[in-house]
Amino acid sequence: VVLKPNFVSTTVQAAATRRDAVEAVIEFLEGLGIEKFVLAEGPAGSRPLEEALRNFGYYGIEREHSVVFVDLNRTEYVPVRIYDRLGRPFTVRFSKVILESEFVVSIALPKTHDTVVVTGAVKNLAMGAVQGEDKPRVHQGYEMINVNLAILASVRAPDLAVIDGYEGMEGAGPVSGEIVKSMFALSSLDPVAADSEMARLMGFNPSEIGYLW
Numbered sequence: 019v020v021l022k023p024n025f026v027s028t029t030v031q032a033a034a035t036r037r038d039a040v041e042a043v044i045e046f047l048e049g050l051g052i053e054k055f056v057l058a059e060g061p062a063g064s065r066p067l068e069e070a071l072r073n074f075g076y077y078g079i080e081r082e083h084s085v086v087f088v089d090l091n092r093t094e095y096v097p098v099r100i101y102d103r104l105g106r107p108f109t110v111r112f113s114k115v116i117l118e119s120e121f122v123v124s125i126a127l128p129k130t131h132d133t134v135v136v137t138g139a140v141k142n143l144a145m146g147a148v149q150g151e152d153k154p155r156v157h158q159g160y161e162m163i164n165v166n167l168a169i170l171a172s173v174r175a176p177d178l179a180v181i182d183g184y185e186g187m188e189g190a191g192p193v194s195g196e197i198v199k200s201m202f203a204l205s206s207l208d209p210v211a212a213d214s215e216m217a218r219l220m221g222f223n224p225s226e227i228g229y230l231w
Contacts, residue, residue: 019052019135020119022176024142024191025061028070028101032039032069032185033193035125039182042126044083051144060090060114065151067091071172086116091150098148098173100166103159110152117174121144124176124209128183128200128216133163136220137192138213139179144170164228171209171229179212180205186220 021043023035044055057079061070067089071077079085090113097109116122124139131137144167148156156166181204189195202219206212213223225231 019047019054020056020058020122020144021055022116022124022143023059023147025059025065025067025070025074026145028061029073030172030193031074032187032197033191034070034074035127036119036182037079037182039125039127040076041079043120043123043180044079044085045164047123048083049133050148055083055085056115056119057085058088058090058113058146060113060146060149060153062145062153063104064091075089083158090115090146093149095149098170100156100169100192101158101162105162110155111149112170113149114127114174116147118173121177122174122205123178123180125180125182128181128186128202128220130195130220132191133157133160134229135166136213136217136222138216139209140171140213143174143176143209144217147174147213161228167229170198176209178205178207179209181212181216183216183219188220210211 027033045193094114095111101203124143125141126142183200183202186200187195188198
């Protein structure tokens with residue numbers, strides 16, 4: 019089982035998945051007989067995964083549970099075609115670890131986003147699987163970033179979406195917003211359903227979130 023946290027920042031904990039949320043998912047899955055896990059993420063800005071693991075207190079989880087760390091920015095990849103702001107095709111590198119995994123859990127948190135309104139489990143996996151310098155290239159204006167996220171999510175969507183909404187972020191998300199005590203948790207085998215309910219609980223109409231629509 020691959021566990022995909024959100025480390026859009028390697029230094030701002032309010033913008034990143036907390037270790038206790040990941041451990042709760044691991045313990046639940048261990049109860050179902052799962053014995054081995056891969057914690058996989060490709061931090062934004064091509065920052066090293068080790069930086070996030072250290073800053074957010076993840077080291078030690080690999081000894082307490084059978085977890086291997088994988089930096090998605092450094093894995094083999096396949097090209098995926100998306101589009102620029104004029105609708106012209108180009109390709110980005112999409113991690114094979116995510117594409118070829120048998121079961122992927124996206125463990126995200128509810129945050130507002132400066133271009134797509136909200137970000138949760140679907141965007142967490144779609145953007146995390148895109149490697150390194152290719153991540154900013156997905157951002158092709160308000161219209162096409164939503165198209166591109168829908169395309170990337172259709173290549174590989176989460177098998178299980180988990181939203182740790184004990185605390186969320188509002189305002190200048192996905193990194194520089196303010197913490198809000200949103201006090202909810204969601205999980206679903208349908209990641210679009212999970213993110214849609216997340217958006218509703220945040221006060222937005224899910225049908226007005228472009229990539230979810």
